[in-house]
Amino acid sequence: MAYGAAPMNPVAAFDDASLRKQENELDQRLTRLKSEGLRLDMSRGKPAPEQLDLGLGLLTVLDAADYRSAAGVDCRNYGLLEGLPEARKLLAGLLDLPPDNVIVSGNSSLELMHDSVARALSHGVPGGDGPWGKGATTFLCPVPGYDRHFTICQHFGIGMIPVPMGARGPDMDAVERLAASDPAVKGIWLVPKYSNPSGITLDDDVVDRLARMPTAAPDFRILWDNAYAVHELGNGSDELKSIFAACQAAGTPDRALLFSSTSKISLAGAGLGVMGGSDRNLTWMVQHMSKRTIGPDKLTQLRHVRFFKDFDGIKAQMRAHAKVLAPKFDAVQRVLESELGGLGVATWTKPRGGYFVSVDTLDGCAKEVIRIAASAGVKLTDAGATFPLGKDPRDRNIRIAPSFPTLPEITKAMEVFSVCVKLASIRCSPAPSS
Amino acid sequence: MAYGAAPMNPVAAFDDASLRKQENELDQRLTRLKSEGLRLDMSRGKPAPEQLDLGLGLLTVLDAADYRSAAGVDCRNYGLLEGLPEARKLLAGLLDLPPDNVIVSGNSSLELMHDSVARALSHGVPGGDGPWGKGATTFLCPVPGYDRHFTICQHFGIGMIPVPMGARGPDMDAVERLAASDPAVKGIWLVPKYSNPSGITLDDDVVDRLARMPTAAPDFRILWDNAYAVHELGNGSDELKSIFAACQAAGTPDRALLFSSTSKISLAGAGLGVMGGSDRNLTWMVQHMSKRTIGPDKLTQLRHVRFFKDFDGIKAQMRAHAKVLAPKFDAVQRVLESELGGLGVATWTKPRGGYFVSVDTLDGCAKEVIRIAASAGVKLTDAGATFPLGKDPRDRNIRIAPSFPTLPEITKAMEVFSVCVKLASIRCSPAPSS
Numbered sequence: 096m097a098y099g100a101a102p103m104n105p106v107a108a109f110d111d112a113s114l115r116k117q118e119n120e121l122d123q124r125l126t127r128l129k130s131e132g133l134r135l136d137m138s139r140g141k142p143a144p145e146q147l148d149l150g151l152g153l154l155t156v157l158d159a160a161d162y163r164s165a166a167g168v169d170c171r172n173y174g175l176l177e178g179l180p181e182a183r184k185l186l187a188g189l190l191d192l193p194p195d196n197v198i199v200s201g202n203s204s205l206e207l208m209h210d211s212v213a214r215a216l217s218h219g220v221p222g223g224d225g226p227w228g229k230g231a232t233t234f235l236c237p238v239p240g241y242d243r244h245f246t247i248c249q250h251f252g253i254g255m256i257p258v259p260m261g262a263r264g265p266d267m268d269a270v271e272r273l274a275a276s277d278p279a280v281k282g283i284w285l286v287p288k289y290s291n292p293s294g295i296t297l298d299d300d301v302v303d304r305l306a307r308m309p310t311a312a313p314d315f316r317i318l319w320d321n322a323y324a325v326h327e328l329g330n331g332s333d334e335l336k337s338i339f340a341a342c343q344a345a346g347t348p349d350r351a352l353l354f355s356s357t358s359k360i361s362l363a364g365a366g367l368g369v370m371g372g373s374d375r376n377l378t379w380m381v382q383h384m385s386k387r388t389i390g391p392d393k394l395t396q397l398r399h400v401r402f403f404k405d406f407d408g409i410k411a412q413m414r415a416h417a418k419v420l421a422p423k424f425d426a427v428q429r430v431l432e433s434e435l436g437g438l439g440v441a442t443w444t445k446p447r448g449g450y451f452v453s454v455d456t457l458d459g460c461a462k463e464v465i466r467i468a469a470s471a472g473v474k475l476t477d478a479g480a481t482f483p484l485g486k487d488p489r490d491r492n493i494r495i496a497p498s499f500p501t502l503p504e505i506t507k508a509m510e511v512f513s514v515c516v517k518l519a520s521i522r523c524s525p526a527p528s529s
Numbered sequence: 530m531a532y533g534a535a536p537m538n539p540v541a542a543f544d545d546a547s548l549r550k551q552e553n554e555l556d557q558r559l560t561r562l563k564s565e566g567l568r569l570d571m572s573r574g575k576p577a578p579e580q581l582d583l584g585l586g587l588l589t590v591l592d593a594a595d596y597r598s599a600a601g602v603d604c605r606n607y608g609l610l611e612g613l614p615e616a617r618k619l620l621a622g623l624l625d626l627p628p629d630n631v632i633v634s635g636n637s638s639l640e641l642m643h644d645s646v647a648r649a650l651s652h653g654v655p656g657g658d659g660p661w662g663k664g665a666t667t668f669l670c671p672v673p674g675y676d677r678h679f680t681i682c683q684h685f686g687i688g689m690i691p692v693p694m695g696a697r698g699p700d701m702d703a704v705e706r707l708a709a710s711d712p713a714v715k716g717i718w719l720v721p722k723y724s725n726p727s728g729i730t731l732d733d734d735v736v737d738r739l740a741r742m743p744t745a746a747p748d749f750r751i752l753w754d755n756a757y758a759v760h761e762l763g764n765g766s767d768e769l770k771s772i773f774a775a776c777q778a779a780g781t782p783d784r785a786l787l788f789s790s791t792s793k794i795s796l797a798g799a800g801l802g803v804m805g806g807s808d809r810n811l812t813w814m815v816q817h818m819s820k821r822t823i824g825p826d827k828l829t830q831l832r833h834v835r836f837f838k839d840f841d842g843i844k845a846q847m848r849a850h851a852k853v854l855a856p857k858f859d860a861v862q863r864v865l866e867s868e869l870g871g872l873g874v875a876t877w878t879k880p881r882g883g884y885f886v887s888v889d890t891l892d893g894c895a896k897e898v899i900r901i902a903a904s905a906g907v908k909l910t911d912a913g914a915t916f917p918l919g920k921d922p923r924d925r926n927i928r929i930a931p932s933f934p935t936l937p938e939i940t941k942a943m944e945v946f947s948v949c950v951k952l953a954s955i956r957c958s959p960a961p962s963s
Contacts, residue, residue, distance in 0.1 A: 141607055171797065174798065203822040209821040213651065
């Protein structure tokens with residue numbers, strides 16, 4: 096079933112006795128699964144130990160004679176606010192930007208996004224007329240989306256307008272209408288490639304429309320979180336058009352703030368965050384950063400430079416990651432297909448990259464699925480997490496994160512999940528209007 | 530001459546012809562020094578390469594089999610927002626706090642201070658009635674002080690009231706009066722030990738008065754930047770009373786936010802920032818941090834744990850640092866004493882720790898000293914940098930940072946500096962009222 100198409104409610108096709116019988120069998124199956132004492136976590140997009148092993152070389156790649164950059168900078172000391180030049184060069188490809196338009200920072204791109212929003216609120220951005228925080232601020236939030244983006248908005252009192260995410264990107268008619276109509280609409284969150292959680296990649300046309308759409312706010316910003324820029328799964332790859340190039344062509348060069356990280360390339364806790372944008376945006380970033388720090392940890396940046404050497408090294412690393420991840424994603428598909436295929440009680444995505452499978456149950460079932468699964472020892476991302484304020488109006492979206500558990504664990508967890516979906520479909524789905 | 534005592538103007542004791550003769554001789558000496566083509570930088574408290582060599586073991590202390598914490602946490606992966614437990618234990622001594630009241634973060638304590646101020650402005654702090662930013666906010670700023678503290682205030686539009694720093698700490702009568710009189714006075718910056726730049730350590734009595742003074746703002750905060758907690762120079766050590774213990778005893782447990790780092794213990798660019806305080810303050814910090822990051826770089830934290838082992842390891846490291854630094858500080862004292870001793874044109878500090886010597890010239894001379902020194906190839910911290918908004922009302926304070934240059938460079942730079950002080954004293958000091 097195509098992503099985004101709502102499953103029809105097939106439960107109505109059964110008579111009550113038949114439903115009770117099915118429920119009973121599912122309940123017994125769940126009881127058996129519970130008796131296994133499972134403790135499985137499918138909730139967060141966390142690399143598995145085998146993936147982290149791929150980056151073990153980072154721990155030993157420097158030695159006591161190797162701490163200087165190509166230009167002779169002592170990476171042990173203070174300085175280089177924008178990051179090590181060779182690290183900027185190495186990672187610029189994640190943002191499709193020239194190295195001079197990229198800043199390499201610490202171990203988190205989330206903090207770069209958080210700080211960019213905080214700075215816009217306290218001081219404003221280039222092209223604006225002062226701090227966003229002096230008036231109301233609203234963001235467009237394609238849903239389902241990344242919970243931590245929404246949490247940043249919630250934390251700072253930024254209003255959120257959900258916009259449906261389709262197979263090619265957000266509903267651009269809605270985005271254009273909302274952005275054009277209200278100067279309080281200052282931004283949009285996007286994970287443009289292998290989106291969290293739906294796995295889709297924005298169409299070229301969507302990128303172009305984002306770049307050229309009229310906005311009521313002169314300082315509108317696209318928060319372009321390209322977290323999965325090179326995160327293929329081995330079954331082909333999507334191409335993402337450069338938002339920066341599109342904005343330059345459209346005469347809106349300052350519209351996009353771009354982010355990425357090596358968290359799921361090198362080491363999740365000890366990688367590098369990157370951000371970038373137009374010259375004006377970069378100057379703005381640096382000016383704010385200079386009040387906050389003297390510079391990033393350049394040794395960790397040098398470790399990445401030595402370990403990966405160049406962007407081809409990063410791509411080779413991602414092929415190795417895919418070998419670990421692909422069987423896990425395959426297992427998710429296999430169990431979902433064999434347990435739920437053809438039943439019409441759920442739809443799910445088959446991504447070519449990223450870290451998630453997005454499942455839509457029948458309306459009103461997601462919370463119950465997650466509750467039952469938890470009772471059987473399978474932890475899933477909270478229902479609603481993929482929506483602003485944790486509120487999925489149709490209570491149907493569930494994000495599956497298969498990267499961390501082992502293959503047998505995933506197979507088992509997806510079996511539990513599938514049983515829970517079927518049970519919840521019987522118990523929770525609203526009776527169809529007759 | 531005791532620190533803080535203003536030098537009297539001795540220039541008036543000479544007749545005009547004698548002054549012209551002296552100026553001429555000094556000018557000739559400066560010309561000779563200029564001809565040496567010097568390029569010396571005494572402007573920033575930056576460790577020297579020999580000091581960084583002391584931490585070289587950090588680059589190789591981990592290996593491909595050593596990435597787990599004592600509790601088995603995979604330090605390569607996400608998580609542990611408050612830092613690695615053993616890193617918190619290792620560094621708690623820098624803040625004189627229990628490990629549970631300490632957060633270990635990335636490579637900068639400046640960013641922890643910046644973010645704490647930003648969070649107070651946007652959201653408020655425990656015990657307050659909302660965001661500081663909804664009204665006027667003012668900080669007390671002991672002067673001379675650390676320029677980057679003042680820059681944070683300036684960046685966020687926080688007013689700054691300079692308070693004189695004496696030999697035992699800030700003028701507490703002024704601090705108490707200002708804190709008690711205006712609820713907009715929300716905080717005070719302090720480098721409590723081996724203060725930047727004056728090198729003084731707060732008296733126990735000052736610590737107690739800070740802890741117990743009535744404040745008009747119920748959410749007043751002491752920003753306690755204990756950057757030089759263990760940074761002795763080998764000529765004895767100062768004892769700093771625990772501000773947290775004093776606040777607990779005074780019934781103001783939430784008043785102090787404490788900060789430190791290993792930037793000048795391990796590696797300047799690749800160390801660890803720490804912050805801490807009461808349980809309530811810690812909860813507040815963590816709650817805000819959780820919106821911003823999933824956790825710090827735990828591998829670098831583990832490197833520190835393996836390398837230093839315990840607080841005694843840190844103290845041993847600091848003795849090794851002192852062996853590098855002490856001769857440099859001695860050279861500063863030696864040249865100042867031989868060139869300027871007894872002349873009455875400058876006073877300077879003789880710190881037992883920290884990174885700076887603070888010089889007071891005759892009133893109105895500091896800018897000229899720095900200008901002439903620059904013309905001779907000696908870069909000093911900008912005049913006024915040690916005051917809010919860069920404005921030293923008496924234009925007399927100059928911060929000398931002798932850590933980075935070599936011993937011959939320091940000796941030469943201090944000679945240039947001394948000649949410049951003498952020249953400026955003749956050219957710039959105001960005629961005494963007759």
